Amino acid sequence: MYKLIRLIIKYHFFLLFVFLEIVSILLAVNFNKHHNTVYLSSANSVVGTINSKFNGISTYLHLETKNKELLKQNSDLLNKSISNYLSNIKVFDIKHDSIYSQQYNYIPGRIIQNYIYNKHNYLTIDKGIKNGVVPESGVVCPRGIVGIVSKSSDNFSNVISVLNIDLNISAKIKKNNYFGSLNWDGENINFAKLKEIPFHVDLEIGDTIITSGYSLIFPENILIGTISSFDKVKGGDFYDITVRLSTDFNNINNIYIINNLKKTEILNLTTNND
Amino acid sequence: MINKIGSNTIRFIFLAIFQVAILNNIDLGGYLSPFLYILFIILLPFETPKWLLLVSAFFIGITVDIFSNTIGLHAFSSVFIAYARPSILQSFAPHEGYSTGSTPLTNSYGLNWFIRYSALMTIIHSLIFFYIEAFSFEFFFSTLWKAILSSVFTLILIILSRLLTVKRQ
Known part of the structure; x- marks a missing residue:
């Protein structure tokens, strides 16, 4: 025992050093683990009061920058005020013209959600009924x-x-107006298939595919893509055409919703035919 | 002796307050954080009992820690340089040794000696502090850069403060 005490006294510097370092490490580790050790932190009332006093002084010193920040925030908020904006519907207001009558109305919007990893992909856009969007509008x-x-x-x-x-979309080949239906095969997001183009049609790689305008959804002449390859299927009547889509679905943000203003008129007509 | 205890206690309080109130609020680009409070450990008298060296270093470290929410980090690095101090002083000792009853001030063994001694203390302190704070070598070079810049800044402050007090004397 006496020897032990003598040993401790002899090496007290080193032992005390090790002891204090262990205490520090334990404090450091425990402080991060248990947030309830308030008495050793600046959340402690004494320390907190002192710190807030110091902070008061430094707040005063930073008033100028803080003021600038607040001014900037204010101007940002003012810019966002509703009175500064014309409603999107009004910007693209329906024009009444005695010679031409407008059939399609474009509403600008933004994509807020875009899935491309499934077989049945959907997007969400930030415009709704209030902005004049109705189901079966083209985007x-x-x-x-x-x-x-x-x-x-x-x-x-x-x-x-x-x-x-x-989804099937009515599409046509720009140079000769033969039309078919475009459908995604669920594999590569850059390619889709164009069906129902008969064998006698003259095709070339690179031919432009556009919307046909035969559906009530898209107007004519909207770009879909270009032919990247085509094949004659044995025993069939139609080509197997692969179309490279012009839209990069990985990277779309701003969109337009197309309203067909004459849809009801056309629908009424076609139902009357039946 | 009583006088020395008094002056060192006042230095403890003054440096702790100065560190917490002013230097902790200096943040230059997230790199420069001067730790002038280690001047207290640097300036303790030569004859300070070794245990008192460690204990007082621990206390000034933990005081700064409590105010800057870095519990344990300043205490750890302060205790470390307090432990290293006797060896550092010995390696820098003049031929005739340190005279009894003196303090490691600038005017006792020359400015050059003082700068070398406090530079070593500062760089050890900064390296330990920043590597323990990062707690990994993942950001090895950014941590090293931080430690070097901060110790240079600390050293400049230490020398400035010594020069100011020497003139006053």
Whole structure:
């Protein structure tokens, strides 16, 4: 025992050093683990009071930068005030003209959700019934077609993406106007299939595919893509055409919703025919 | 002796307050954080009992820790340089050794000696502090950069403060 005490006294510097370092490490580890050790932190009332006093001084020193920040935030908020904006519907107001009557109305919007990893892909856009979006409106982006509105709430709409194996779009070959139906095969997001083009049609790789305008959804002449390859299927009557889509579904943000203003008129006519 | 205890206690309090109130609020680009409080450990008298060296270093470290929410980190690095101090002082000792009753001030063994001694103390302290704070070598070079910049800044402050007090004397 005496020897032990003598040993401790002899090495007290080193032992105390090790002891204090262990205490520090334990404090450091435990402080991060247990947030309830308030008495050792700046949340402690004494420390907190002192810190807030110091903070008061430094707050005063930073008043100028804080003021600038607040001014900037204010101006940002003012810019966002509703009175600064014309309603999107009014911007693209329906024009009444005695010679031409407008058939399609474009509503600008933005994609807020975009799935491309499934077989049945859908998108969500930030425009809804309040903005004049109705189901079965076409959705296009500056680079090509995107999809068709399936459901609308007051402020948002759900869009069936072109990348949905259940969606068929009426498409035609630009140079000779033969039309067929475009459908995604669920594999590569850059390619879709064009069906129902008969064998006698003259095709070339690179031919442009556009919307036909035969459906009530898309106007004529909206870009879909270009032919990347085609094949004659044995025993069939139609080509197997692969179309490279012009829309990059990985990277779309701004879109337009197309309203067909004459839809009811056309529908009435066709139902009367039956 | 009583006088030395008094002056070191005042230095403890002053440096702790200065560190917490002013230096902790200096944040230059997230890199420069000067730790002037280690001047207290640097300036303790030569004859300070070794245990007192460690205990007082621990206390100034933990005081700064509590105010800057870094519990244990300053204490750890302070205790470490306090432990290293006797060896560092010995390696920098002049031929005739340190005279009894003196303190490691600038005017006792020359400014050059003081700068070398406090530079070593500062860089050890900064390296330990920043590597323990990062707790990995993942950001090895950014941590090293931070430690070097901060210790240079600390050293400049230490020398400035010594020069100011020497003139006053």
